[in-house]
Structures are given as structure tokens and as C-alpha cells.
Amino acid sequence: MKSSSFSDRATDLLSQLISLRTVNPMERPYAGTHPVERPVTEYLQDLFQRFDVEVSLEACSDLHENLLIRVAGTTSAPASLFESHVDTVPADGWTDRAFTPRVEKGRIYGRGACDDKGSLAAMVLAVLNLLETGLRPPQTILLLAAGDEECAQTGICHFAKTHEEQIGRGVFGEPTSCIPIIQHKGTIRWDISVRGRSSHSSEPQKGRNAILDMLHVIDRLQTLQDELTQGHSTTFISPPTLTVTMINGGQTRNALPAECTCAVDFRIVPGMDCGEASRFVIDSVNSLGLETVHGPFQCFAPPLSTSPDDPFAVAALEVCREQLSKPVEMTSAPYGSDASRMPPGGPAIVLGPGNIENAHTIDESVELQQVVDCARIYQRLMMHDWST
Ligand SMILES: [Zn+2]
Structure with a gap:
């Protein structure tokens, strides 16, 4: 896909995701009649309907659900997990504009722009691009649009408990400015x-x-x-x-x-x-x-403890350096994420577009170029043959 159309598509997709409200009640009363994530899970189901992929909706609790998109690989090697969360924090103080996305000077504004719909849009774009160009990944890709990361992490916990397929590695989308985080704290x-x-x-x-x-x-x-x-x-x-x-x-x-x-x-x-x-x-x-x-x-919640010498982390860093054309280094974070709930079997990293300082703020935003760059990074990680 040409980069201009990739960028237009990222804008459209991320705008759609922002306008679909998926606010986690965060233990406040919830008046909705369906799970918090439903507007987005329904939208993604429609988006992937025309492809030969398995799409499954998983209820995690009365309030939350996950959507799993499974793209079969050409080998039986352990699958690669790509996870972003669908829920957002509330938009107290700016509900008038939080769900009406706007683009200004190369940035898109709206609740969830960077946490975590920018990562979700980039992962979805990467998978769509593979499917549309007829590429089949060496390892099966599991794209998990997870629920309830912001409050109790029931989405990833439900997945880790119920998904039996072996998983070789995990990429967890969160705003890291496209720099791989290999360690973070537990809570x-x-x-x-x-x-x-x-x-x-x-x-x-x-x-x-x-x-x-x-x-x-x-x-x-x-x-x-x-x-x-x-x-x-x-x-x-x-x-x-x-x-x-x-x-x-x-x-x-x-x-x-x-x-x-x-x-x-x-x-x-x-x-x-x-x-x-x-x-x-x-x-x-x-x-x-x-x-x-x-x-x-x-x-x-345990800490994330991937070794800087882990071959997957090293290869992911190299892909980031090439895509961003700058000498980024692996890093750590003081906050937690779903990555530390990675099912046993492989290393996990946290990697996504946007700056964590914009997360949970009024007028949350993300740089569109980062969403595009990250979609390309994800796509390269999806097509990498990890058996060699
Ligand atoms: Zn997040």
C-alpha cells in the first residue's frame, strides 16, 4: 500500500475508532445494556467479515468482552500475539469534543487517540494490509482487541486463561513513541x-x-x-x-x-x-x-521482565530502528500494562504510537505519522519468520 493511502486509511480508521465510545466505567455505575467494548468489536467484526480469517467474540464478564482475529500462518510454529485494548478512560471535562475526532497539523485528537486506539488502528491496518495483498504470515497471527485494560485487566486475563494455542511472542500496543519497552513494573x-x-x-x-x-x-x-x-x-x-x-x-x-x-x-x-x-x-x-x-x-499484577538479550526483543528493536531511521534503544516504564499477563511461552514487549504523557488527558492526541510507522513495524514483525 502506498504511504499516502496508508496515511489516509490510518486517519479514517482511527477517527472511526475514536467516535465509537468505549469508555470503561472504572467501577462507577454503568447504564449500558451491552459490554463496554461492543461498538468497536462490532465495527471490527464487519471490517474483517470479507476475509478468510477466524473472528471470535469472547465475553470476559457482564461488562467486558474481547474480539480475537486469527490469521492462520503457513507453518505450525507458535503464534504471534498482537494485543491492543479497546476500552478508554472516561472523558470527564471534555465530553463535548472527546468523541468527535479532529485532525490538526498531523495529529488526531479524541479520547483514546493514543491510549489505546492508535495502537489498535495500527495493528488492524497491518493485518488488513497483509490480507489485501494476499500475504500469508509464517506464524499464525492473533490480533486481540482486548477489553478492560484500564480497570481490572479482565480481557487479557480471560484470554490467557482460556486460549490453548501456543503463543511464541507478544506485542502489546500502548503509547511508547514506537520505542520497544521490554520491562515495566508490577502493581x-x-x-x-x-x-x-x-x-x-x-x-x-x-x-x-x-x-x-x-x-x-x-x-x-x-x-x-x-x-x-x-x-x-x-x-x-x-x-x-x-x-x-x-x-x-x-x-x-x-x-x-x-x-x-x-x-x-x-x-x-x-x-x-x-x-x-x-x-x-x-x-x-x-x-x-x-x-x-x-x-x-x-x-x-506482576512486572514485565523481558531480557534485553531476548532474540525477539533484539529483532523488534532492529525493525523499529530501520522503520524510524533513528537509533532508538530498548527502554522500561514505571507503569503497568497487559503485557505482564502474557500467556506463558514467549517474551512480550510493549510497543505503539503516541506518547504516554498524552494518555488519560483532556485533548488526548497522537501523531498520525507514528500510527503509520507503527503499522509498518507491526507488519514486518508479523511477516518475520521467527523459527530461523
Ligand atoms: Zn492503555
Whole structure:
């Protein structure tokens, strides 16, 4: 396909995807009668209907669904997974224009432009281009338009649990400015509650103040943060972080608080295990001798730990350098993605058009040239014979 038509097509496709609202309610009430992703999954089903590919809609929960497009390869080698997510964060503060895409000076604006419909458009374009030119990939291509990445990752988790076919490698589209991310942090979140004993505030000595006890917990978390930072030995990725993000305690102004709860967000780095890392923090807090209760994990996502020497990562980097005609290097990210939920069997990288700083913002945008470049990068990765 000529680059002008490729660019026009990227604009049309991405505009369509932005105008189809797929806002994840993010635990807010949801009034829709169909899964969040349905407008886009329906559109993609129509788009691929005329080709000899398997298209399957997978329900992940009452609220979310995935669409899987499977392009059979010419060999029985393990498949290549290309995943982008369909859901977006809400568009509070700019609903008047968030779903009316506009193109200005080579950029397209709208909710999901870079997170994550730019990547989805580039992956779809790459597959369409292969199919229209009659090219058959050496390895089977699995194009997964996934649901619910922004909240609970039920889309990729459902896929990893139910898809039995062997997968040799995964490319997860997220805004990385077309630079391959091979490592990112994992996330563990839970609540810590401290129980005290209430009394009238005129006689605090008769009770036990749970808020004061919580100060000891927070102090311990800060000590652990300092230890984690000191023990971190690589510059490739920033140190683990242990952050108190919310706090709640007390019932009235004239009584000692009987309970105080804080929310903990723990970002772990490659080499750390979710179970061991959380146990380390919990044991340390418990050793304070306070009456503490640890709530269930709301998030328990491992880090992405692909080696810089992995042959797939090395080859992907080379493809990016050639396509972008500049000396890019593999990198890491402090945030998480579906890539760390890659089914066992192969390495994963995160790679897509757009800058993460534009994600989740008002007037989110992506540079169209990056969408085109990334579509070409994806296409080359799809046609690469990974058995040699
Ligand atoms: Zn995203």
C-alpha cells in the first residue's frame, strides 16, 4: 500500500475508532445494556467479515468482552500475539469534543487517540494490509482487541486463561513513541486497617487512637520505601515504590477513632515476585505489634521482565530502528500494562504510537505519522519468520 493511502486509511480508521465510545466505567455505575467494548468489536467484526480469517467474540464478564482475529500462518510454529485494548478512560471535562475526532497539523485528537486506539488502528491496518495483498504470515497471527485494560485487566486475563494455542511472542500496543519497552513494573494494591478502641475525646487515655497507630504503620512503610530504594541496583528501571494513596479514619469529632484504613499502592520491579513482595511488607507492618488487618488484594499484577538479550526483543528493536531511521534503544516504564499477563511461552514487549504523557488527558492526541510507522513495524514483525 502506498504511504499516502496508508496515511489516509490510518486517519479514517482511527477517527472511526475514536467516535465509537468505549469508555470503561472504572467501577462507577454503568447504564449500558451491552459490554463496554461492543461498538468497536462490532465495527471490527464487519471490517474483517470479507476475509478468510477466524473472528471470535469472547465475553470476559457482564461488562467486558474481547474480539480475537486469527490469521492462520503457513507453518505450525507458535503464534504471534498482537494485543491492543479497546476500552478508554472516561472523558470527564471534555465530553463535548472527546468523541468527535479532529485532525490538526498531523495529529488526531479524541479520547483514546493514543491510549489505546492508535495502537489498535495500527495493528488492524497491518493485518488488513497483509490480507489485501494476499500475504500469508509464517506464524499464525492473533490480533486481540482486548477489553478492560484500564480497570481490572479482565480481557487479557480471560484470554490467557482460556486460549490453548501456543503463543511464541507478544506485542502489546500502548503509547511508547514506537520505542520497544521490554520491562515495566508490577502493581500490588490493598488496604491496611488499624484497629484501636474508642472513648470520649475528653478522656483519650481510656481508649486507643487508631489514627495515631496508623502513623506508625505509615512510618514503617516509609522505612521500607527507603530500604527498597537503597537495595535497587539497576538504572534500567526506577526503584520500587510503596505509596499511601488514601486514608480514612474516625467517626465523629468528639470520639477517639476506633479504626483507620489506608490504601497502599506497591510498584514492584522485574526480579520481584508479587507474593513475596507483598508478604515482606505485610510481615514488617505486622511486626509493629499493632492490631492490623490487611484487606484483599485489589490488584496483583506482576512486572514485565523481558531480557534485553531476548532474540525477539533484539529483532523488534532492529525493525523499529530501520522503520524510524533513528537509533532508538530498548527502554522500561514505571507503569503497568497487559503485557505482564502474557500467556506463558514467549517474551512480550510493549510497543505503539503516541506518547504516554498524552494518555488519560483532556485533548488526548497522537501523531498520525507514528500510527503509520507503527503499522509498518507491526507488519514486518508479523511477516518475520521467527523459527530461523
Ligand atoms: Zn492503555
